């Protein structure tokens with residue numbers, strides 16, 4: 041069986057990446073759409089052969105409960121709308137994938153996790169890097185230690201925001217935050233899989249060079265972390281600098297991904313040259329990601345981006361904002377192994 045996925049929110053990412061990726065998927069397909077823009081309905085129905093009965097808007101969305109063709113609801117809306125639609129999807133008895141950031145507060149992450157538990161549905165975050173082969177190779181180097189233990193990591197994630205002051209990404213209410221909410225979660229993610237452990241403390245600084253443009257949200261943030269295995273590191277995220285790199289320093293060498301969170305294929309190298317190389321032929325990241333979640337639903341295989349992982353990252357986001365508010369104070373974190381998938 042192939043699972044039927046309904047995409048909620050047919051913007052740039054749903055249209056440009058997820059829908060095309062679903063055409064290549066083995067265990068799921070694009071079965072339905074949920075949109076607030078009536079003009080998109082016919083365009084998508086024609087393009088992806090979606091029957092009228094699988095098309096919903098934000099008002100009648102809850103009727104999806106009665107539609108057996110839809111197994112999974114994938115929420116691809118502005119960040120502050122994730123929680124509402126994930127919870128409505130769970131109550132409709134559908135498995136849920138939410139785009140990153142999972143939600144705009146830890147309280148909202150908890151509400152999503154609880155709604156999924158109460159309704160007996162599976163929950164995943166749209167963390168496409170967690171099933172990327174380059175990421176997995178970093179995880180292998182960290183776990184198997186061919187170059188020894190990790191000592192230090194550095195991770196950067198940012199892009200230069202164009203001149204569009206009206207976009208939701210610059211609106212605190214819709215985005216929940218700026219660069220940190222959007223790109224910062226990638227830096228948090230790669231810091232953690234690069235270190236192979238969760239941070240136990242974090243301290244952060246914010247920099248604003250275009251205050252007239254970034255009126256409501258953060259532009260650039262740096263943060264320093266200590267991890268539970270004594271790795272130390274730093275991360276940088278920005279809406280005003282292109283940055284896309286993970287550096288992992290081992291006792292006897294180093295590995296680097298650059299780019300480290302693009303749609304792929306990524307590029308990687310190590311200090312060992314020909315000895316430790318990154319594979320990999322062309323692959324389709326979002327296809328792999330959604331197939332992996334579908335397999336999890338169908339067979340109980342590993343969920344590589346569970347809700348707990350999304351929530352952990354928002355705990356870290358909140359700690360970063362708190363540190364900035366308190367003038368860079370070091371904030372302790374008590375995460376244990378939360379969100380670490382073995």
Ligand code: NAD
Nearest residue numbers: 049050051052053054076116117118119139140141166208
């Ligand atoms: P987008 O602006 O291109 O699309 C947003 C969609 O939401 C549009 O279809 C819009 O009509 C709809 N919408 C509904 N209510 C809205 C409102 N009040 N204001 C603005 N739009 C509204 O954004 P996007 O780039 O597709 O991002 C959507 C989500 O996907 C975000 O959470 C983002 O972080 C995530 N995303 C993830 C990746 C990834 O690589 N995993 C990449 C891009 C975006």
